[in-house]
Amino acid sequence: MNPLPFSPSVLDVFLLASCLLCFGVYRHLRVPPHLQHIPKVPLLPLLFSYFSGEVEEQRVKRLVLPFARRMQTDVVLVYCLGDWMVQVLEAKLGKQLLENPNVWKQRQSQDMLLWRLIGNDNVFMSNGEMAKRHLRVVRTAIQQTMPVGMFADLARTVISLVGDGGRVRWDDYANRYTLDAFGRGVVGYDFEALTKPLGSFVQRYQEVMAAIASPAYVVLPVLERWLPRWRVQRMIDSFVDDMCKIMVEKRQNPGNDVLTNMFKEPDMTEVEYRDNCIVMFVAGHDTTAGAISSVVYFLARYPQIQAKVREEVLAVLGDEDPRVDHFLRTPYLNAVLRESMRHNTPSNATLPRICDTPVQIGPYTIPPNTPMVLNMCAAHHNQTVWSSPDVFDPQRFLDDAEKESTPSSWVTFGIGPRKCLARNFSMYEQRVLVSMLLREYRWTLPDDSVHRDYLKNGFQAFALSLPEDLYIDFTRLTTGELKGGSPDAL
Numbered sequence: 001m002n003p004l005p006f007s008p009s010v011l012d013v014f015l016l017a018s019c020l021l022c023f024g025v026y027r028h029l030r031v032p033p034h035l036q037h038i039p040k041v042p043l044l045p046l047l048f049s050y051f052s053g054e055v056e057e058q059r060v061k062r063l064v065l066p067f068a069r070r071m072q073t074d075v076v077l078v079y080c081l082g083d084w085m086v087q088v089l090e091a092k093l094g095k096q097l098l099e100n101p102n103v104w105k106q107r108q109s110q111d112m113l114l115w116r117l118i119g120n121d122n123v124f125m126s127n128g129e130m131a132k133r134h135l136r137v138v139r140t141a142i143q144q145t146m147p148v149g150m151f152a153d154l155a156r157t158v159i160s161l162v163g164d165g166g167r168v169r170w171d172d173y174a175n176r177y178t179l180d181a182f183g184r185g186v187v188g189y190d191f192e193a194l195t196k197p198l199g200s201f202v203q204r205y206q207e208v209m210a211a212i213a214s215p216a217y218v219v220l221p222v223l224e225r226w227l228p229r230w231r232v233q234r235m236i237d238s239f240v241d242d243m244c245k246i247m248v249e250k251r252q253n254p255g256n257d258v259l260t261n262m263f264k265e266p267d268m269t270e271v272e273y274r275d276n277c278i279v280m281f282v283a284g285h286d287t288t289a290g291a292i293s294s295v296v297y298f299l300a301r302y303p304q305i306q307a308k309v310r311e312e313v314l315a316v317l318g319d320e321d322p323r324v325d326h327f328l329r330t331p332y333l334n335a336v337l338r339e340s341m342r343h344n345t346p347s348n349a350t351l352p353r354i355c356d357t358p359v360q361i362g363p364y365t366i367p368p369n370t371p372m373v374l375n376m377c378a379a380h381h382n383q384t385v386w387s388s389p390d391v392f393d394p395q396r397f398l399d400d401a402e403k404e405s406t407p408s409s410w411v412t413f414g415i416g417p418r419k420c421l422a423r424n425f426s427m428y429e430q431r432v433l434v435s436m437l438l439r440e441y442r443w444t445l446p447d448d449s450v451h452r453d454y455l456k457n458g459f460q461a462f463a464l465s466l467p468e469d470l471y472i473d474f475t476r477l478t479t480g481e482l483k484g485g486s487p488d489a490l
């Protein structure tokens, strides 16, 4: 007997299911009433951007900043990572957010595979007392390790690979240099990424990151629950196992690296050591590789700037091995690196912050439990702060007029107590390689480069700006050029 007073047809069931689905999607995507006072970046173009795989930096320049300019605001609401999130687009307001002692890092759902890879028991994800303990151990260990000599060794290997010059896929070299720098400097292990590019650890890491970065899963992390990607999860677990094996080896063979220094602290568990190694890998490798790719690109694109920075490097370093004190006397090189990381900000946004009381950011009161981030890419391209932000101009860090505002407006490494604790490590990694390249080569972009008009980044799991398919033509300097001739006039 039919318990219903009518017999639903297949069409009825389909319509009902569609209505329920539409209602569910509407409820998920609509702006919650308590956030409606904050200007909202229109949803449809955002969704279109996410599903088409547009990179964060392009989305910021094409959608977020123009919208903010129209609304005359530096605080906007953006649908991101499956949630409505407050994005702060200016450094001073970012300071208000990130230096507020009541604000902490939002715990991330382990649904999203990137967070599963990184784990929770580390300096990056923790808060309160646990964060203080991790910060103390990791910061001290990094500060005790400034392997400028090792960076120079690796730079020499890069130079031997580039040889007498020719066309090189530079983003690949930058990746392999930073992998080896992380391996030897942080976990004291030689991945041999430069000399043996098909080494299993390196390949596995790249495969893991590529697999994690599927646009649909980045936009809707809840898909991991509905359509779990078992294969990717197994790849992550096997990568984490490899990291554990490296740690076991390191315990038996201590060296001069961050992990050995961390082991001096008896205060951590094995899981905490492991998660800290992985987080340093994820936080430090791609970001620095992206920065190194970008600076070489900008110097290729602007030969006069390349010539000027080479002149400074030759005058200060001569043919000596790079040392920390050399770089106290290279203001133009430092400005070039800063400008490059402003223009193509390696890490576009901070981890979301949250608070259980209302937070004031500029004119807006943000209700409790709302995720909030500083969008560093937007802060670096904000016209209210930077003159001609789309122009590559290292001089802005040296000229008095703009220099006034640059220290606090340049937020590549974040702001406040949770600012990047390895920023010096990364800066020396970049300075050493770039200065040694400048002493050996001049370089240009190929005429048919896909980056001819602007630097194109690849799609990433977490708002990173990493140039892709970046080919560069290197030419070895002649003795005359090294003695002060003008290579770029050739």
Ligand code: HEM
Pocket: 123, 124, 125, 135, 138, 186, 279, 280, 281, 283, 284, 285, 287, 288, 291, 346, 347, 349, 350, 351, 352, 412, 413, 414, 415, 417, 418, 419, 420, 421, 422, 423, 425, 426
């Ligand atoms: C150009 C290179 C780098 C950039 C642009 C960068 C950027 C950042 C930013 C913006 C933050 C703050 C995130 C937030 O507030 O949510 C951060 C934190 C962090 N970075 Fe870096 N980073 C770089 C290199 C490195 C390197 C080489 C390492 C490790 C070897 C590293 C390890 C960390 C760690 C552990 C944190 C967490 C600090 C904390 O939570 O207190 N970073 N980084």
